[in-house]
Amino acid sequence: MMQFRRDAFLVVAEAALSVVARPIQIAPSAWASANLIVPDGPRAGLAYDMSLTPYVAEPLDKLGPDSAENEIAVMKAAQTGFTIMLIAALGHMIDRAPCRAMVIQPTDNAVSKFNRDKLDPAIRGSDALKKKVAVQASRSSQGSTTYSKRYPGGSLTLAIATSAADLRSDTIRMMLRDEIDEYPDDLDGQGDPLEISDGRQISFLASGDWKRADVSTPTIKGGSKIERRYEAGDQRRWHVRCPACGDAFVFEFGPNFRFEPTFPHKAYYVAPCCGSVIENHQKLDLIRGGRWIATAPRPGAFPSYHLDALSSPFVPWDEIAKASIAAGDDPARLKTFWNLWLGLPYEFKGDAPDHVRLLERREDAPPRGHVPPKGLLLVAAGDVQMRGIWVEILAIAPDRQTWVVDAFYCDGSTEAPGSLSDPPDSGNAFSQLLAKTIGREFPDAWGGVRRIDALAIDSGYRSHVVYATVRACQRQHPMSGEDMLFAVDGRDGWGKPPIGTPSLVDIDLSGRKVKKGCKIWPVGTWSLKGAFYADLRKDGLRAGAEVDPEGYCHFGTWLDETYFRQLTAEYLAEETYRGRAHKVWKLRASERDNHFLDCRIYNLALAEYLGLSKSTPAEWAKLAKERGMPASETPDLFRRSLADGTSTPAVVDMGDDEGWDVDEQLKRLGALNAARFGQR
Ligand SMILES: [Zn+2]
Secondary structure, three states: OHHHHHHHHHHHHHHHHHHHOOOOOOOHHHHHHHHOEOOOOOOOOOEOOHHHOHHHHHHHHHOOOOOOOOEEEEEEOHHHOOHHHHHHHHHHHHHHOOOOEEEEEOOHHHHHHHHHHHHHHHHHOOHHHHOOOEEEEEEEEOOEEEEEEEEOOEEEEEEEOOOHHHHHOOOOOEEEEEOHHHOOOOOOOOOOHHHHHHHHHHHHOOOOOOEEEEEEOOOEOOOOHHHHHHHHOOOEEEEEEOOOOOOEEOOOOOOOEEOOOOOOOOOEEEOOOOOOEEEHHHHHHHHHOOEEEEOOOOOOOOOEEEEOHHHOOOOOHHHHHHHHHHHOOOHHHHHHHHHHHOOOOEOOOOOOOOHHHHHHOOEOOOOOOOOOOOOOEEEEEEEEOOEEEEEEEEEEOOOOOEEEEEEEEEEEEOOOOOOOOOOOOOOEHHHHHHHHOOOOOEEOOOOOEEOOOEEEEEOOOOHHHHHHHHHHOOOEOOOOOOEOEEEEEEEOOOOOOOEOOOEEEEEOOOOOEEEEEEEEEEEEHHHHHHHHHHHHOOOOHHHOOOOOOOOOEEOEOOOOHHHHHHHOOEEEEEEEEOOEEEEEEEEOOOOOOOHHHHHHHHHHHHHHHOOOOOOOHHHHHHHHHHOOOOHHHHHHHHOOOOOOOOOOHHHOOOOEOOEOOHHHHHHHHHHHHHHHHOOO
8 A cells, every 4th residue: 555655646747747848868779769659671560679680779879969070970871770860869859858840861861761661760760759740741852752740849850952042041959961872972962961060050050959960871082972981980890799709890802801703692700809700690699799999089089880781680690691602703793792791882983994905805796786695685775966866785694794786877967856756867866876777677686586675865955856756756665664755864972773663754846744654764873984984994705804793894897986086985083072081973174075985884774674684583584585595505604603593682772763772781681680690
């Protein structure tokens, strides 16, 4: 009876306090453990278990009002579970320390996804949040959608890094910037989106009452925004304690991470302190007992964090071994492996290969206009000029070897849309382009004929004529049923996917709205160029190598110097812009034209769209059969595939809508982990 009275008194006293005082403060990590459910992925709907990703707690708590820190940066691998940190920080803020807050995502699509798949489910699943948050109807501005949410004491805006207006308006106390490597360097001359959004917190600088988090997987060395932010901070790494001698060290991809080159990989780690062997099954306990230690502590440096997949409980070490083997020495795959698995920026070599060397290694076969035996994909791209269109037709093998099937210039007017029904020698360059690509049959190596799988037309110039041409002869691909004509638009930036989500234009030449609009496909040219130039540098049989390596570029003897000069016309320059170093592609001083390079990049983007990086050996075999390749030839196509019969995991997300699709990767790895270890 006495006990009851005591409890009852406490309850009353607490209730009385809560009327007058601020909500009881607990750290965001403690709040998340008590209130948050996992919004998506294999553990969706379950209570958030902080012990699964113990390294999230410290940076998360820096975002709470009890921490004296104002800003943090997290440079991470894809499979590390840091997205939940942003959700937990927002949940805690709304429930315990409400203020004006903003989340910035790189694209419209990323904002919708973040809201739909993460934030809304987390709010709906939490009793503490769902009664506080009123969802405001989304408003549309400048073709994008802005979401905002209100709660007692504040509001949350979800903004897009490409909208200067969004980034510039009100002042905000908490700003969370996600996937910052995908933000543009400059917003149409108005400045760096990071700097513009920094400006929204200036009024809080005096009181020191502001919070900022930058989170991203990195892109390329020297051009990575998150690398710059990480280096500006004190560079904390997750240290584990050696089970044998007690020394602290970080699991790192390097000589201490060892595995068999063939399946099963039996990956293990050799402790750098005493040489004792750590098996995969010991990893989880060691990670759980780990802690952050700054590797570059200095006065004024804010906490910055780096975590790779080796320290992720979601990723078995064998998977990392497999991904690294699959990446081989292929630059596009290596970039993905470094960015997504190691959470590190990748260094592209930027010098253009020498055009004379390429000229010297030309080959006699196949003849011009013929598709080589392994050329399972056949794509074409046109670069539109004030007069005329440059065109390259490219055949591509599953291992990314390429052959130029044809390359030429359509001389003619580009002022009016073309049509397939025009005569091939028409004075309209678009009509010529159509006749010489999708209107044409190409002899293959098996006595059959092939047709173009997809045609890309650059819409950066004469945009409306290109749209009208594409609209007029929009065709369905015979196999996929998808459109096979693409109006493409090259985009700068290192975080852009090879081919992104299209936007729709439905205005015709005279400004009238038309029924069947034209899609414009954004092509992320920078990374494609980096990978292509690395491929161009590879030596093959002609240079005495044992085989033509993956990605090897074949050229026919019929190609002339103009072609090679254009193909090698650019280089990767380091530019200082607003006081910061950026890596950008530039035209070499000795060259005027890069049209065939643009064509090649669009062709490679089309190949990604058609599944070059994503298709499994079984899918390639099916395609090979449909295209008349004899069964005896097919095994040679798949030198890439791994010993356990699966395809290349390091490239699962090349070409996804969001570039490096963290969610998909996490889902896939989570499911795999659950199957292997049981749900923990
Ligand atoms: Zn040791």
